[in-house]
Amino acid sequence: MKELELKYGCNPNQKPSRIYMADGGDLPITVLNGKPGYINFLDAFNGWQLVSELKKASGLPAATSFKHVSPAGAAVGLPLTDTLAKIYWVDDLGELSPLACAYARARGADRMSSFGDFISLSDVCDADTARLIKREVSDGVIAPGYTDEALGILKAKKNGNYNVIQIDADYVPEPLEHKDVFGITFEQGRNELKIDDEFFANIVTDNKELTDQAKIDLAISMITLKYTQSNSVCYVKDGQAIGIGAGQQSRIHCTRLAGTKADNWWLRQSPQVMNLPFVDGIRRADRDNAIDLYIGEDYMDVLADGAWENIFKEKPEVFTREAKREWLDKMENVALGSDAFFPFGDNIERAHKSGVKYVAQPGGSVRDDHVIAACNKYGMVMSFTGLRLFHH
Secondary structure, eight states, rough: OOOEEESSSSSTTTTSSEEOOOOSOOEOOOOESSOOOHHHHHHHHHHHHHHHEEEHSSSOOOOEETTTTTTEEEOOOOOOOOHHHHHOOOOSOOOOOHHHHHHHHHHHHHHHHHHEEEEESOOOBOOOHHHHHHTTTEEEEEEEEOOOOHHHHHHHHGGGGGGEEEEOTTOOOEEEEEEEEEEEEEEEEEOOOSSSGGGGBBBBBSSOOOOOOHHHHHHHHHHHHSSSSSSSEEEEEEEEEEEEESSSSSHHHHHHHHHHHHHHHHTTTTTTHHHHHHTTOOOOHHHHHHHHHHTSSTTHHHHHHGGGGGGGGSSOHHHHHHHHHHTTTTTTOOEEEEEEOOOOOHHHHHHHTTTTEEEEOOOOOTTHHHHHHHHHHTTTTEEEEHHHHHHH
């Protein structure tokens, strides 16, 4: 297949629309089911690059959950704890394959943002992963292959209209890439930067103890940022992104946004949230929305008389700011990556509130000394990579 006509572009009024190979060659993908659209393919191709690099860096199966050309979550296939299985709503599925664990983590970190996602998988999609996908609200999936059982499960999703794309894992794009804006063609070399252990060798803080797990988590953060709309910041813990702040004009706003998401991920694991008495039969999306409101500043939206009765069997106690802070203070050993330098120490101050111990950023700000001093104040380990990772 040399080209694929699409229904429309980013918006219904943008026609015609298609994907094709400029050199006249065959597309490296096959649509096995459904009719993916323009944004679906943008998410799919960015996500595929991300998970391919995550697998190369970690040696583990990887998955990402994309929305509007930025990842809502990304993870490698480490086993789930009982707590994570419960907050990701997969505790009823039994033991999951490594690939299914990767997607459960990628989807579960920020379920609000992952609603209606496009999924990318580094490995052949197995039945465990397909069963997990089938129960979630999602637009489609791209993978290098599918088992017969997995393909059958996915083809039954969305009344047979779920988008399933197979990509040639051996496909290598041209070294130059192009993009048209306002009728003008931009050309640049592809960002083929390899991110591995050596990427974090230049440690500039007093504390230089970078653990093996921290190196993996920092690599996940930086690879995730490589395919996240800039400015961007990514918090990672134990093999998965737990907070991604994308597309902000200010670095501190990236750090705050991603930090709030990381905090929410941790708050969902608190006994007060884990034991919320939901009414029987509540929909998964309604449950996610209720938790998001309950742990936020608008908690009365779900606790007010006349509202809580539709969500809970009994009215929960308010999760006070003091109780939340006490629980958040237990979060530790979080890794933080930034796609460009931190211009002020306020980013480190905010990161500290979310348990950050390891930081990777390019460095090069005129205030690097202030940022280093802020890290030293909290005993953090910070690496200067010397390389920016903007993505637009």
